[in-house]
Amino acid sequence: xxxxxxxxxxxxxxTTGAVAAGTLAVSxxxxxxxxxxxxxxxxxxxxPMFPWPxxxxxxxxxxxxxxxxxxxKQCCYGAxxxxxxxLREKVGYPYTVVPSExxxxxxxxxxxxxxxxxxxxxxxxxxxxxxxxxxxLDKLIEELFGWYTTFPFPQYMPPVGKAGKxxxxxxxSVAGSVLCHVSVSNWCAESKYRAEGRERSERCGRLTADxxxxxxxxxxxxxxxxxxxxxxxxxxxxxxxxxxxxxxTLENTRGKMDCIQCHDPVDSNNLLEHIFKK
Amino acid sequence: xxxxxxxxxxxxxxTTGAVAAGTLAVSxxxxxxxxxxxxxxxxxxxxPMFPWPxxxxxxxxxxxxxxxxxxxKQCCYGAxxxxxxxLREKVGYPYTVVPSExxxxxxxxxxxxxxxxxxxxxxxxxxxxxxxxxxxLDKLIEELFGWYTTFPFPQYMPPVGKAGKxxxxxxxSVAGSVLCHVSVSNWCAESKYRAEGRERSERCGRLTADxxxxxxxxxxxxxxxxxxxxxxxxxxxxxxxxxxxxxxTLENTRGKMDCIQCHDPVDSNNLLEHIFKK
Numbered sequence: 081x082x083x084x085x086x087x088x089x090x091x092x093x094x095t096t097g098a099v100a101a102g103t104l105a106v107s108x109x110x111x112x113x114x115x116x117x118x119x120x121x122x123x124x125x126x127x128p129m130f131p132w133p134x135x136x137x138x139x140x141x142x143x144x145x146x147x148x149x150x151x152x153k154q155c156c157y158g159a160x161x162x163x164x165x166x167l168r169e170k171v172g173y174p175y176t177v178v179p180s181e182x183x184x185x186x187x188x189x190x191x192x193x194x195x196x197x198x199x200x201x202x203x204x205x206x207x208x209x210x211x212x213x214x215x216x217l218d219k220l221i222e223e224l225f226g227w228y229t230t231f232p233f234p235q236y237m238p239p240v241g242k243a244g245k246x247x248x249x250x251x252x253s254v255a256g257s258v259l260c261h262v263s264v265s266n267w268c269a270e271s272k273y274r275a276e277g278r279e280r281s282e283r284c285g286r287l288t289a290d291x292x293x294x295x296x297x298x299x300x301x302x303x304x305x306x307x308x309x310x311x312x313x314x315x316x317x318x319x320x321x322x323x324x325x326x327x328x329t330l331e332n333t334r335g336k337m338d339c340i341q342c343h344d345p346v347d348s349n350n351l352l353e354h355i356f357k358k
Numbered sequence: 359x360x361x362x363x364x365x366x367x368x369x370x371x372x373t374t375g376a377v378a379a380g381t382l383a384v385s386x387x388x389x390x391x392x393x394x395x396x397x398x399x400x401x402x403x404x405x406p407m408f409p410w411p412x413x414x415x416x417x418x419x420x421x422x423x424x425x426x427x428x429x430x431k432q433c434c435y436g437a438x439x440x441x442x443x444x445l446r447e448k449v450g451y452p453y454t455v456v457p458s459e460x461x462x463x464x465x466x467x468x469x470x471x472x473x474x475x476x477x478x479x480x481x482x483x484x485x486x487x488x489x490x491x492x493x494x495l496d497k498l499i500e501e502l503f504g505w506y507t508t509f510p511f512p513q514y515m516p517p518v519g520k521a522g523k524x525x526x527x528x529x530x531s532v533a534g535s536v537l538c539h540v541s542v543s544n545w546c547a548e549s550k551y552r553a554e555g556r557e558r559s560e561r562c563g564r565l566t567a568d569x570x571x572x573x574x575x576x577x578x579x580x581x582x583x584x585x586x587x588x589x590x591x592x593x594x595x596x597x598x599x600x601x602x603x604x605x606x607t608l609e610n611t612r613g614k615m616d617c618i619q620c621h622d623p624v625d626s627n628n629l630l631e632h633i634f635k636k
Binding site: 127179182185189200204219222260 | 405406407408409431452454455456457459460461462463466467468469470471472473474478479482483485486487490492495496497499500503536537538539542543546547552553554555602603604605609610611612613614615619620
């Protein structure tokens with residue numbers, strides 16, 4: 081976000097945010113019980129504050145809250161809560177109004193469908209609360225997603241004797257994808273553990289901690305004007321998108337997931353075969 | 359949700375919700391400016407209310423708000439706002455605190471990665487605010503996702519002369535997947551329109567309206583105890599998961615996306631070839 085933008089949102093918090101937080105002070109008092117229709121009418125006219133205020137958060141605490149959140153209510157809740165619980169403590173209102181349970185749904189990429197990794201769903205939703213500029217948000221998501229595809233999960237280690245599902249070191253794997261289905265399958269192939277066993281669950285708990293920590297790292301650096309993107313896309317994305325992506329001859333798809341995880345690789349010396357395949 | 363659960367959440371709204379809504383009545387008044395530290399301290403100790411209260415919503419309005427939301431701020435915002443804007447109007451607080459911009463991120467499945475369809479991301483996040491029981495939430499997501507994979511998008515038609523990107527009827531296609539990448543590619547193959555052109559954008563705007571309407575339909579039926587799931591999974595999911603899914607011999611993956619969209623179909627008369635392929 082630009083300097084002007086940042087000033088704007090800080091200013092906005094100093095007015096709207098402070099008044100709103102002050103309002104909460106009388107919650108439960110005698111003033112809390114009358115005139116709720118008027119309140120509704122007034123409130124409906126107002127645009128809610130956005131983005132919400134951010135303060136520097138603790139990366140190590142994000143790991144612990146993320147891991148414990150996974151063990152309590154799965155990956156999406158865990159990663160989301162790693163950011164939101166800290167903001168609830170450090171900023172208070174309006175974070176205190178929003179329960180982290182609103183992100184229960186993302187576990188297993190949604191009802192067992194294994195789409196986008198739930199830890200990522202929770203993480204980027206938390207990011208979105210505190211980053212208002214869409215182009216900046218996209219850069220942070222790009223970096224988080226890109227990092228996820230290349231990171232040897234899991235790295236976080238719970239304290240000895242305190243593991244939620246399985247003690248000790250676990251095999252690691254690189255997902256090469258942001259999809260739960262691929263991330264879990266690759267780890268099973270590498271580790272030989274079962275997809276629904278306690279070791280895989282432990283792996284996803286630790287992955288949640290890793291994702292939560294990276295998210296807080298990115299937000300801390302962004303909000304202190306130190307964010308520098310480093311992720312580069314797999315070659316296949318660039319190559320395939322030369323013909324299939326935006327502004328190309330065909331322009332018949334979109335995406336940044338590694339093409340050859342699902343599609344056959346194309347022999348660049350024999351493009352004609354690929355073109356006339358169907 | 360069970361009858362007991364529903365009573366619980368209604369009762370909870372009649373107390374917590376009413377007090378909270380009443381509190382907002384004094385917003386901006388003289389009581390709004392003092393004691394904000396106390397408010398924060400009190401608020402940090404409290405568990406935010408969950409789930410949030412639901413009232414029956416208007417399916418046709420969901421289409422209009424969803425479509426207009428897409429044109430303003432893309433698919434994920436559009437579908438989310440189709441539910442939340444109505445709840446902001448009809449219920450008021452706490453919906454008035456949460457801006458629909460918290461779901462900007464899901465457009466294009468996240469920063470152009472084309473993972474889970476952004477309209478679905480927005481829709482199920484809205485669902486999660488008003489459905490507290492995870493097993494019920496999963497059933498509703500299952501139904502919404504399943505419906506999405508078989509529905510000939512787009513069906514919604516904006517009023518003549520009021521289309522955001524392209525007027526007139528558009529070709530339809532069935533995605534067979536909940537992924538943005540597949541959904542867009544299939545529509546491009548069917549329609550011959552370009553993936554980043556204005557017709558495809560129009561198609562996604564109307565799809566957002568369709569998804570928003572289905573979401574409100576599901577929530578209305580769930581909250582009036584009339585929800586009956588109808589979706590059945592593609593054969594491939596059942597067949598492949600016999601060996602690869604939970605409780606099977608291999609149990610080395612998870613997911614409910616149609617397997618043969620990415621993997622080669624297996625000849626059930628020649629399973630040995632498949633098994634020894636790698």
